[in-house]
Amino acid sequence: MNTRLATPDKDAIALLPPFERLGLDRITLVSNATQARQAHSHLTQASAWGFDTESKPTFRVGEASDGPHILQLSTAERAWVFQLHEPECRAVAADLLALGGTAKAGFGLGDDRKRIIHKLGIEPQGILELNTVFHQRGYRKDMGVKGAVAVLFNQRFIKSKKAATSNWANARLSEAQLVYAANDAYAAFRVWQALGLEPQS
Structure with missing residues (x-):
């Protein structure tokens, strides 16, 4: 049986109650060596992370991005936002992404993977494109975080367009x-959890 399931449209999602996002009290900015080591210690205790990156937008034709500028990783309790201009943060981020046995789940990760290889010099392990999982389960359209949250939780995931197109290379976020950044990763983790997926080797 080849049933193709529909993804809720924008108007239907707009009527749903909001998804409860992480507040600042559960978001850790990682911008120096000490914070990076602490983040590594916490994250390596988990078997899966929600995962995303952000890059400073490019506006001119032919302009190449030198992103990602930040990396977001989240567990069920907390999210960490790594600033990758700081060498120690970049080294720890590379170590975490190269770690086998931990699922790194997110949406639209093709570009992220290519940029990570270029910027961090490692091949990320355990990357899980959640869109692919939804396709395998019969959803015909690309899902994205908003659609996934609507389908699984019957809730509306709020994303700020202003934050999305802001300068992620700023020293002070x-x-x-x-x-914005932390909750993209947190929502991906919650979706991974709700889908009942297992960590990847």
Whole structure:
């Protein structure tokens, strides 16, 4: 049986109650060596992370991105936002992404993977494209985090367009940027959890 399931449209999602996002009290900015080591210690205790990156937008034709500028990893309790301009943060981020046996689940990760290989010099392990899982389960359209949250939790995932197109290369990230970035990874983790998936080797 080849049933193709429909993804809720924008209007239907707009009517849903909001998804409860992580507040700043559960988001850790990682911008120096000490914070990076602490983040590594916490994250390596988990078997899966929600995963995403952000890059400074490019506006000119032919302009190449030198991103990612930040990396977001999340567990059920907390998210960490790594600033990759800091060498120690970059080294720890590379070590975490190269770690086998931990699922790194997210949406639209093709570009992220290519940029990580270029910027961090490692092949990320255990990358799980959640969109692929939804296709395998019969959803015909690309899902994305908003669609997935609507389908699994019957809730509306709020994303700020202003934060999405902001400068992620800034040395000082705003609170709005931290909340936006962390919750992309956190929502991906919650979706991974709700799908009942297993960590990858």
